[in-house]
Amino acid sequence: MTQPTGPEATANLELNEAELPAGYRFAGVACGIKASGRADLSLLVSDQPVVAAGVFTTNQVVAAPVLLCKARTPSATVRAVVVNSGNANACTGKQGEADAQQMTQWVAEKLGIADDAVLVMSTGVIGHTLPMTKIEQGIAAAHQQLAASPDAFHLAADAILTTDKSRKVASRTVKIGKQSYHIAGMAKGAGMISPNMATMLATVITDAPLSPEDAQSLLATSADLSFNRVSVDGHTSTNDTLLLLAHASPKPLAEDDLQVFQNALTEMCIELAKQLPADGEGAKHVLQLTVSGAASDEDAAVIARTVAASPLVKTALTGGDPNWGRIVSAAGYAGPPISVPQTCLTILNTPVFTDGQPVAFDAAKLSEAMKAEPFVSVRLVVGSGPGQAKFWASDLTTDYVEFNSLYTT
């Protein structure tokens, strides 16, 4: 993979041919859903039926494509994923459900397969029905352009973006026995929810052989440590969808091999997920937070999420302010028990609060370092328990407020 990532990076990431799993083809086209004329329809096709697993939004207000994907995963017979951007097909009632089903039917007809071998995602404005004539044309055009190349993968990754400034892709190669397996992912999302109800969408593909049950379990575990540990504004979308496609095989990975694959999948998902807050609306910095010493990993995650959601912590990050009081007090109201006399905090490896007391440090120097660093590493110890968690969150800038207070309905 080339190009660095981070809040300051504007160049697009690229994968090379050796990073792509075998057996998948890609396309991305513009079919006129977006008024801007940018790419808005993405198609991913596997040469053979593959295993598919999904993790979805926990919002009770759920878009039509999410309902469809939930019903069709886990599966061992999936062949394609179609994604449109520019319209979320959310709050669109029965018509929306029929349209999501129609999108999968058009793809199935082109490929000569069953409808239920196709999955669908949508992202963009809500409360409007899809422009189905454009989408039908887009599916036909994308089908014509399917290719297994990195260029085609990048076109597919670009066509799912909405308010994102940069493409979001990542990959891992994992050696299990004598065999090398490839994992590659694409994602979109610049807010957990963006001005017109954009969303987090991601698709991960691999040539590793997995059973549907294992694929589902692996994906849930990796999602919990990656996509569920990032935030821009903490607003859970109606459309969030993460899919994993894996090769079907009579001899899927098992036991120790599965654990090796799990680790690689989690690493790749974290690399992909971190790109969301790094490209967060208006973001200048990413808080890279590690909480340890909690009673359990779950408690540590709740504390990390609470600290990362505090507007006062986020604005301190914006201003390069090593404001330990805002961080420690946010941990104090998160809910899980903390031990104040054992609480310690370091910012960019500088201790600022130790054993429940503020300590002397060069605030001007640390502030300069925070301002210069796109990813600001903060370590918070809240006791002597075994629980720990990592979390990544964007800062809160005037650009975010301006962007989201524009009249958008």
Next chain:
Amino acid sequence: MTQPTGPEATANLELNEAELPAGYRFAGVACGIKASGRADLSLLVSDQPVVAAGVFTTNQVVAAPVLLCKARTPSATVRAVVVNSGNANACTGKQGEADAQQMTQWVAEKLGIADDAVLVMSTGVIGHTLPMTKIEQGIAAAHQQLAASPDAFHLAADAILTTDKSRKVASRTVKIGKQSYHIAGMAKGAGMISPNMATMLATVITDAPLSPEDAQSLLATSADLSFNRVSVDGHTSTNDTLLLLAHASPKPLAEDDLQVFQNALTEMCIELAKQLPADGEGAKHVLQLTVSGAASDEDAAVIARTVAASPLVKTALTGGDPNWGRIVSAAGYAGPPISVPQTCLTILNTPVFTDGQPVAFDAAKLSEAMKAEPFVSVRLVVGSGPGQAKFWASDLTTDYVEFNSLYTT
């Protein structure tokens, strides 16, 4: 009471003599805790021992004066409350606890009463020990100036402010049988927590006779419907304190009379609490949210708190955007069950979402109305249950971000 309130109001509210409960004297002085030279020490004294109840921050990181007040309430023998602003006496360890105790001792010596008849609050910067010499002089000066007048009440109310732009006071007179009782309150708070860890502090006084147990129960109930239903940034402070002082009597109010008093106390607390988000850091509008149709009042409150905390809802309010999608989707991820097909939303009495579907409305006209109205009334129905809740929250502006991203440590 004179002068209107609201995000646009800058004039200070004033109570008149008839609104003040009998038996209390007040003072507010500048003793040099604040570098600005503004008033920073407030003293309130009752002529007789009074009943005192308190409601305190739920943060696990708790400032020294909160620990002291928790230990001394409820009580039937309180005589005074001393408050300093400019320094929160938080994260100051054993020295902080000794300093809080010393403040009450100095007041007790001046009045010739027991230490434990004095309560104390602090608000301002954290992690610094109090400038005790200045505070001793401030207590002496305030003691000299104690008076029962509205002017003295206003001086005491002004001396507890930090980043607040306006004084926060309210009153109610309640007739029970042939007797009229007075309730008057003062509060401070422009963020749940402000740049240097400011806080929500409030003192409510009444000449109604209450038992300590009833005073505690009444205050908890009223707090839950008022101070616990407002937010600026959702960050719970280390110092939040709400005190109620009431006349002690061998014949306290009971039964039906207590309920009448409860209603008046809640009304007054809501009037006082609404002044916090109206003066919220950078605030231009207040969201006045009513959630109904939930399974219980508790569920409705959770939904209201979640909607009011969403940065996307807050920025929509800033921009005058009738963005039903942000509000409905926030209700969808709040947690308590909602019925999407029964969900309805009105903004300033205009239906924008009915029975789970968007409805046509004049968006430009509604946007203009939202921009012109300091208190934007939003009603959200989430089902057919009996649960309901009201909530008040400030919007999120670039001024808030600029104010809180300044270097403050």
